[in-house]
Amino acid sequence: MKMETNFLKRLELQGFKSFAQKTTLEFSHPIIAIVGPNGSGKSNIVDAFRWILGEREAKQLRGDRLESLIFAGTSKKPPAGLARVSFYFSNRNNLFKEGGSEITLTRKIDRSGFSQFFLNNSEVRLKDILLILARAKLGTRGLTIIGQGESDIFIKSGPQERKEMIEEILGLKEFCLKKNQAQHQLTNSQINLDKAKAALEELTPHLRFLKKQKKRWDKRQEIEEELKILENQFFAFHQFQIKKSLGEISVPLKKLDAEVSKKTAEIKHLETQLEEVKKTEGDQKSFEEIRSKINELLNRRSFLEKTLGKLEAQKEMEKFKASPEIKRNYPTPINFSTLEFSTTLKSLISDLKQILNWQDLEKIKNTLKQWLEKLEKIFIGEEITEFKENKPILQSQDNFIEQKYQKTVAALKALEEELKDRKIEEEKIISHQRSFSQKFRNLVEILEEKKNELQTLERERQKMVFEKEKLNLKLKELEHQFETLGRSQEEFSRLETPYEENKEMDWSTAEKHILKLRGELAAIGEINQDLIKEADESEARYEVLKRQISDLEKASQDLKTMIKDLERKITVEFQEAFHLINEKFNQYFQLMFGGGKAKLKMRSQKTELRVIEENNPAEKAAAGEITKTEAKEEADSTMGIEIELSLPKHKNFGLDVLSGGEKSLVSIAAIFALIAVSPPPFLVLDEIDAALDETNARRFADLIKDFSGKTQFILITHNRATMEVAGILYGVILDKDGGSKILSLKLKEAVTQK
Template sequence: MNNFLTRLEIQGFKSFASKTQLALHARVVGIVGPNGSGKSNIIDAIRWVLGERGAKQLRGDVLSNLMFAGTPTKQAASIARVSLTFNNKERLLPIDSEEVTLTRRIDRSGTTKFLLNDVEVRLKDVVHMLARARMGTRGLTIIGQGQSDVFVRIGPRERREMIEEIIGLKEYRLKKQTAERRLERSKQNMQLVQAQLKELIPHLRLLRSQRRKWEKRDELERQLKELAVRYFATRYHALQGTLRDAEAALRDGEHRKKDMEQRVSDVERQVRAMQQKTGKRDDLQVMHGQLRTLQEEQLNVQQALARAEARLEFRSGERKTSVADAGQLIQLMQSFVHEATQTLESTSDALRNVVVRWLKKFKAAYDQEYKIETTLPRTNEVQTLQKQLERIVREIAKAQTEEDALLSKREKGNQEFRKFIEALEQEKNNVRTIERDMQTHVLTSERTKFKIQEIDGKWRSLGFSSNELRRAQPDRSAVPEDEAEKTEHTIERLRVDVIAAGEIDAVLIEEAKETEERYTFLEGELQDLEKASQDLHRVIHTLDERIHKDFKKYFDLVNREFNTYFRLMFRGGKARLRLIQKQQFTKDETVDGEQEEIVGAEPKIEQESIAGIDIQLSLPRKKMTNIDMLSGGEKTLVSLAALFALIAVSPPPFLVLDEIDAALDEVNAQRFAELIKEFSHKTQFIIVTHNRVTMEVIDTLYGITMGNEGVSRVLSMKLEEAERVAG
């Protein structure tokens, strides 16, 4: 079997000032030396590196005294360091490495560090790791100087713990203790959470009551807003559409009006141009003036003709008849001329016709008169006047022709003018129509704006903003017009209900939210803690079952072996271990303040019912069963019997024994040495001894000496040398 311990290094620890190394390759390693040389300091170093925290267990006042204190010739150590190396090929330690070095160091400030293969770890990690390998500092793994009878001296509970450590139950016990501590913390936390919930619930009820009112208000507001959107927002958007249409129509009317006004302006401009083109009314007035001038001139000619005729009548008597006829003709002509002149004033057409008819009808008479006058003396004047008259007639005819042309042109212009005037009037009518339409659109727009403002006011009176109204999407299920009044009544009722529900306090809302969140959190915490407690109860129950099962199995074996080794040590007699069970109804004895009862050799072991272990024995040739009456040597033998019984049932990887054979006589020392030799095949031993019999079974001996400097030194030696050093 491989040696579990392979090397021990000590530096600055107690009397080992310098770095000291012990090779632990043998199955039985012995340490010898005179008293005070520092042998037990090696045992203390092993105990310390394995996690011992009690200064008393390390034979000191405080842990900082573990460092080399210094001598007049040797400086004090600033740190103490101990390393223990294990062969882990069989993976006794839960580390994936064939060699594991556990190091512990402490400085002057008292700061302690644990290193596992040079990686810092916690003490808790070290304790659990060693428990997996069935090692510890308070059990039978290390039996210090003066503790050879430890199994007898300790109480029932410690005795049970020693056995549990050797048989490998300490790992489960530690897990159970951890679970129990966590369970206790969970219970405390549960109580704390429950207290917080108890304090929180009344306030939460009040806030919830207030919140229900707010929720009712929220529901009322929701209904109010939903109905308001159906009613007001739908109408608002419809009116907005109407307003947009009216404004668009108004803008369109403005454009059309401008177009019509431009067309009216164009027509008026064309009318003015037409007036200039067809001539002014003054042209006819000028023509009438010219006709009047001709008429006046005709009158003058007629008067002159009359005077000439008178003279002609006076001077040509013999031609009186002919002249008279001619005079009649002239008078008749003058009469027609006068009539034509008057008629000309009323109608130029009649004048023209008269003149033409007269010229045709009386041309022969005129020619005759002319012949007479030419034959008569002084007819030149008449001829001249006749020519003037002809000229006037021609001019009158010409004037009439021009007047006809002007009248025709005027009539044509008047017709075109009337068309333009009619078109102008039509355009003006169109403008007036557009203006009337625009006025209608303006009125529609104003009425719509008023309705929009009215709706906006009603909307805002409900506590909503105008922006919300503008953003609100119109509901397709709009309120019919015949239900408008009923809907407004409903809206008003909801508004009153909202007001009656009271204003929502934002601070209280936030407080309610935070309180609810706090309550939910605490409820969750409580549920988690309850679940954790249940899980921990299950873990503890499982561990209890495992501890109970394994303890029961090993206890019976240990009890049998204990009796065997007791009889070997005492050469007879008998001994057994008795279980002390917890009872809730007995007050006869207590262990650590718990009620307990002594039971028989084959008790019914209930889960987690074992309070401790007692020893019942009978020495050969003696009637003594009380272990307190045993001598020191007898107590040592009983303890050794228990130790070897445990090794036989569940051999630990190593044991450290510090002078536990000191109280043995030679015969028992021989038995002790033989048993060490026998069990060294299962367990590695580190033994501090002065006994030569024990030295004989040791494979490797180290001698410890201390010089004048007060520093321990380690020497490898043979048996003879060891005897001299020990002696």
């Protein structure tokens, strides 16, 4: 019969252990039985339940490592790349606050060992999944899933483990996980608090020292601020004075610059005029050519005059030679050698030089007369000799000399005419030159006058420029002094606004005060900026530590309050249910054993605190602790559950003497007692009826049927009585390819058809 209260809807397996293909098991009935031969893969379905509910240890899943959950392949089928298990839950009772009317929980793992959880296709953390499942009374290490060979698990477990199983069934595990998480956070908070207090205690004396140094720095800062203001006033005033003087020079200097520019322009204009006048000077070359031509003409005239003189002499000589007197006096020719002639000439020159110094006039005349006679003998003798030798030629030369004489006279006359014309041209050029020289001289005089005026202006301008340079040097020196005080050029440039109100200040007194302040700074000494920075950082860290300590103390107090509230809630709800559980445990014990008594007792034990042990990583994740943990001594007592039994016709005795079947019956009685008080959504039981005889197997089947109205059962069984109460029977067999295969049968429909 399909019930409205079914929690599980279906299970999907793909690549998980022996289920290579996608396999779906529908859970449309409150009792599902799964049967099949040994080794077919029935228990793999239980492992799938345990894995998807958060189990992380491979040994709890009957493997050596988590990657072994993936289908390893057979000779006929290749291995799978990943394993996936999906559960579909009904959420009609709002066991899950997340999601709608149906919840899908999926877990995947690949061959690298990377595992993921998905809730309604959204990835979630294992920590969050464990809290959600704990709220729904589900877990991996309690009584929700009882594996093969664990039918006596409640008996074998220790007192503390029994208590945890009961808490899980009662839905208190969620609060236990929160409590463990809070305790872990409290431990971490206490550690952090101790560290913060130790750091604060270590920091305090050093901070005290740094504050003293910082006070000196603060005093230095006050002096530096006062000094900076006073220096700004001092330098701004002197800067203003210098700039004011520069401004007073600038106006006349600009005026002088304008006058210099004007005078320079005038000089340039005059120079241009002078150049124009120079162009009218005339061609000096032409004048020189005329002068050269005149000189040439004069030379030529002189030559012609000399030639004419010679010709006249020659004519007279011809007449003289032909006279009878010459013939009488010089019948024979006179012959002189060149040497004799040269010697005679030198003697003549010497005597003439002496004559110049003589005062005796008579002596001079006699000497000259002697020399005249001597010369006449020489020259007349030569001509006569030449005449005699060349007599035939001389006879024809008379006419030639006359002709030459006439030509020379004509040429001389023509030359005189040309010379006259040339001299007229020369006079014109000379007249033009006189006019040019006068004009040129006038312009030069004006130009010189203007240049003198310009020089005067330049001297005045240079004087002002020199004064300006002096003021600029003063300004530069002022700026240099400003920079030597450790101030920047940019700061100096910002002092342009004059301090008008400080003009009447006694600046000599102000300068002394500046020196005094600088002396105080020197006395304080340089402050290490790194130390000031360290002081600020230390003070900030001190405040952070104080806030951190305050926050940690508050957080610790809040966590302690939360832990107490959770302990109170767990204790109250546990104690309220514990009485009913005891009654039901005794009831089902008597049912299973046909009498006797059974009782659960809470006892306090001094034990080591189990701070999420290594063999339970699921709880580690839920408490936010996944790494290796340490065992600590717990000051408070730990509550555990002890079992007291009295079998029919036997006295009280311990659990160790029970047979295997009896231990299974006691555990089954405990399971039904727990689900009678607080029914979980479902239970997965793997062959826990295997050790029961036929009578007890029938009782077990009846109890399953009775409780199926509130709890859904997934049973792995070989027991006929258990199969008979199932609504759906799944058979698991090995397929031809070596993988597990599911066969299903709805028993009610089968019976009806039969």
